Amino acid sequence: MHIDILTLFPEMFPGYLNESILKRAQAAGLLHVSLHNLRDYASGKHRVTDEPPYGGGGGMVLKPGPIFAAVESLLLRLRSGQASNLQSQNEKRLEIGDWRLPLILLTPQGRPFTQQVAQELTQHDRLLLLCGRYEGVDERVRQHLVTDEISIGDFVLTGGELAAMVLVDAVARLLPGVLGAEDAAEEDSHATGLLEGPHYTRPETFRNWSVPEVLRSGHAANIARWRREQALRRTWQRRPNLLLTAELSEADRWFLGKLAQEASER
DSSP: EEEEEOOOOGGGGGGHHHHHHHHHHTTTSEEEEEEEEGGGOTTTTTTOOOOTTOOOOOSSEHHHHHHHHHHHHHHHHHHSSSSEOOOTTOOOOHHHHEEEEEEEEEEEEEEEEOOHHHHHHHTOOOEEEEETTTTTTTTHHHTOOSSSSEEESSSOOSSSSHHHHHHHHHHTTSSSSSSSSTGGGGSSSTTTTSOOOOOOOOEEEEEEOOHHHHHHHHHHHHHHHHHHHHHHHHHHHHGGGGGGOOOHHHHHHHHHHHHHHHEEEE
């Protein structure tokens, strides 16, 4: 997968992108990230990328010109020699010839980012992320350029750069081969609709606290069931709303009934 990021602050990204799993994914050719500085596409001596909003009010708004110029330049480079063509607002896609590219604006106004959305985005070979800043972007960018808007939570950040890093990380770990083991990401919290249960490692006893006996038993079926029940218990305690949409077996429902009975007896 190739991810292009449009930002006013490209220097914020290398420290995170060039470490750990993301570094290995890029080295293995499974992930490619390209950073594009919006100031490079601004006109004039001072490369101005933001202006005060029409009608007054505090803050600054990102101008449409540099954003449109950056996107169109990228698309033209990808299909050198062909004219860029912005499709109708209703279709909300960018294309050159028959090639299309999702353009995602990172904004508090976007749809909530979830594990399911991350999985959805892995279906694309290439993504273009636009990092919002200040009071946001000129509305014409939303109307005629952006294909999707995503928020990582109900809070406001200084800019979309951190949100872009979150999205890249969450999507990249779902790409085949990035985590090594084929099904490694399938056991993560939210991947199955539940929170992940507890984990233990060596030493077997630490400050008189021991690893649960079932995990030391070597009995694969018992361990799997214990882990499932612990995931159910943790979700019940911390995020019970997730149980409304999780795929549950009869055994799962029986265990949840047991938890409910325990709670009523306290």
